[in-house]
Amino acid sequence: xxxxxxxAVRMISGLSDDNISFLIEIIRxxxxxxxxxxxxxxxxxEENRGMQAFRRLDTAREEIRQYLPDxxxxxxxxxxxxxxxxGSTD
Numbered sequence: 602x603x604x605x606x607x608x609a610v611r612m613i614s615g616l617s618d619d620n621i622s623f624l625i626e627i628i629r630x631x632x633x634x635x636x637x638x639x640x641x642x643x644x645x646x647e648e649n650r651g652m653q654a655f656r657r658l659d660t661a662r663e664e665i666r667q668y669l670p671d672x673x674x675x676x677x678x679x680x681x682x683x684x685x686x687x688g689s690t691d
Contacts, residue, residue, distance in 0.1 A: 613621060
């Protein structure tokens with residue numbers, strides 16, 4: 602570990618959990634999309650399974666969005682599917 606990395610670890614060690622959460626959010630915003638995808642694949646040890654699944658779903662949502670048409674409206678799609686299955690409520 603480099604000296605700079607050691608200094609960062611020492612600084613983070615002194616922060617409260619709230620401040621660490623804030624720091625993690627800032628780091629995520631600064632990372633490129635490919636780095637975010639790699640980080641989502643490596644959950645932290647203290648994350649529970651539900652949170653890990655949510656992060657994978659959130660990452661997949663971003664990746665899938667590129668295959669949808671620009672004018673895709675999920676609310677409209679849902680309404681049309683409900684109307685088709687259950688009939689019109691009007």
